[in-house]
Amino acid sequence: MGAVALAWLGCNGPNNDDLTVTDADADADTDADSDIDADSDGFTSDVDCNDQNRNVNPNAPELCDGFDNNCNTEVDELGGVSFVGNNAGVDRTAEFSKGTKEDPVVIQLQTDGTLNVCPGTWYVGLDIDANVRVLGRDSATTTLDGGGAIRGIWVDESVNVGLTGVTLTGFVDDDEGQLGAALHCDGAQIMASDIVFEGDPSNVYGGYASLMNGCVLQLGTSAFNGGSAQYGGQLAMSNSRATLLDVTFDGGTASVAGGAVAVASDLLDNGSDATSFACTGCTFENGVATDPTKKTTPGGGALWIGEEAEVTLTGTELSDNSADGPGGAVLLDSLGDDSAELETLEDTEFDGNTAAGGANDVSVPAVKGGDYEITETDDLSCDESAGCR
Numbered sequence: 001m002g003a004v005a006l007a008w009l010g011c012n013g014p015n016n017d018d019l020t021v022t023d024a025d026a027d028a029d030t031d032a033d034s035d036i037d038a039d040s041d042g043f044t045s046d047v048d049c050n051d052q053n054r055n056v057n058p059n060a061p062e063l064c065d066g067f068d069n070n071c072n073t074e075v076d077e078l079g080g081v082s083f084v085g086n087n088a089g090v091d092r093t094a095e096f097s098k099g100t101k102e103d104p105v106v107i108q109l110q111t112d113g114t115l116n117v118c119p120g121t122w123y124v125g126l127d128i129d130a131n132v133r134v135l136g137r138d139s140a141t142t143t144l145d146g147g148g149a150i151r152g153i154w155v156d157e158s159v160n161v162g163l164t165g166v167t168l169t170g171f172v173d174d175d176e177g178q179l180g181a182a183l184h185c186d187g188a189q190i191m192a193s194d195i196v197f198e199g200d201p202s203n204v205y206g207g208y209a210s211l212m213n214g215c216v217l218q219l220g221t222s223a224f225n226g227g228s229a230q231y232g233g234q235l236a237m238s239n240s241r242a243t244l245l246d247v248t249f250d251g252g253t254a255s256v257a258g259g260a261v262a263v264a265s266d267l268l269d270n271g272s273d274a275t276s277f278a279c280t281g282c283t284f285e286n287g288v289a290t291d292p293t294k295k296t297t298p299g300g301g302a303l304w305i306g307e308e309a310e311v312t313l314t315g316t317e318l319s320d321n322s323a324d325g326p327g328g329a330v331l332l333d334s335l336g337d338d339s340a341e342l343e344t345l346e347d348t349e350f351d352g353n354t355a356a357g358g359a360n361d362v363s364v365p366a367v368k369g370g371d372y373e374i375t376e377t378d379d380l381s382c383d384e385s386a387g388c389r
């Protein structure tokens with residue numbers, strides 16, 4: 001009313017035109033905009049650090065959400081965890097804090113939104129059934145830990161999931177000991193970056209990660225450390241597509257095939273989606289395919305490529321991997337009549353890989369009906385007597 005009143009009085013001001021746009025808050029001063037409460041949260045813009053958002057003001061609770069909610073100039077100073085959906089963010093710190101090393105908890109995420117996880121170690125696993133972004137602050141400071149008792153991030157619906165900035169450790173497949181302990185993707189789309197996989201899980205398919213039934217995984221700048229499985233000590237996949245950029249696989253162990261990664265259309269399921277694995281700027285090192293009982297001779301110290309699987313390696317280094325059987329670094333294998341393809345091998349280097357069973361770098365043993373392709377080989381050496389070409 002101030003502006004209207006002054007305009008009405010007219011002759012009191014030096015300039016009638018200016019008076020109609022000043023002092024909208026009716027306190028008769030001349031700082032036109034500093035004391036407007038545009039978002040009606042009870043705090044005027046001189047003290048409300050975001051006067052367009054009623055959930056931000058000096059009396060608002062501080063959430064872990066990347067913003068200074070309480071206008072004290074500090075962002076997320078209380079840490080914790082929040083979930084932001086369509087409405088105001090909800091503080092879920094108490095729920096996440098219930099998990100302890102001795103008694104970790106599984107949190108269900110069933111509505112779309114963003115889960116913000118501030119630095120610290122949270123003893124939780126996430127069962128995700130909605131379109132959710134999980135935003136850790138960064139993998140050096142933010143950890144989800146399964147305490148050696150529960151599964152990690154489990155996505156078995158056709159949803160879009162984002163995942164960034166977390167270390168995943170201490171997870172096990174507590175259900176059947178079959179699938180990736182830290183990350184399981186069944187028919188979902190997952191975009192992830194800055195993930196560190198640790199904790200040496202041991203199971204059947206993919207120590208840390210398993211992808212199946214049309215899963216699409218994009219993974220940037222991440223690291224797999226340790227881990228073991230029968231197939232794919234760190235990652236196993238079938239009927240799914242994985243596109244990786246700048247990912248390090250270090251020290252995975254397989255007792256059947258693929259110290260780091262196992263890729264085959266018939267590995268985890270019997271779907272009909274394309275099975276492809278592409279890695280650019282990746283490193284595979286210290287992978288081991290070995291059978292402690294020495295009853296079998298497992299192959300593919302780093303990578304095992306099985307039925308109808310297409311693998312592309314670009315600008316990648318495979319070093320110091322080893323196998324009891326064939327393929328110190330890579331084993332192209334096919335159990336049935338369908339092809340396994342090392343589609344492209346470009347600017348990729350092999351160094352220090354060893355195989356007790358033939359072909360230190362890439363082995364292509366002659367098995368029935370196999371239709372193997374290796375194209376654009378660069379710096380590739382292998383034992384021709386083992387079938388490499």
Ligand SMILES: [Ca+2]
Nearest residue numbers: 037041043048
């Ligand atoms: Ca306000």
Ligand SMILES: [Ca+2]
Nearest residue numbers: 050053054056
């Ligand atoms: Ca506000």
Ligand SMILES: [Ca+2]
Nearest residue numbers: 068070072074
């Ligand atoms: Ca604050």
Ligand SMILES: [Ca+2]
Nearest residue numbers: 063065067076
């Ligand atoms: Ca905040």
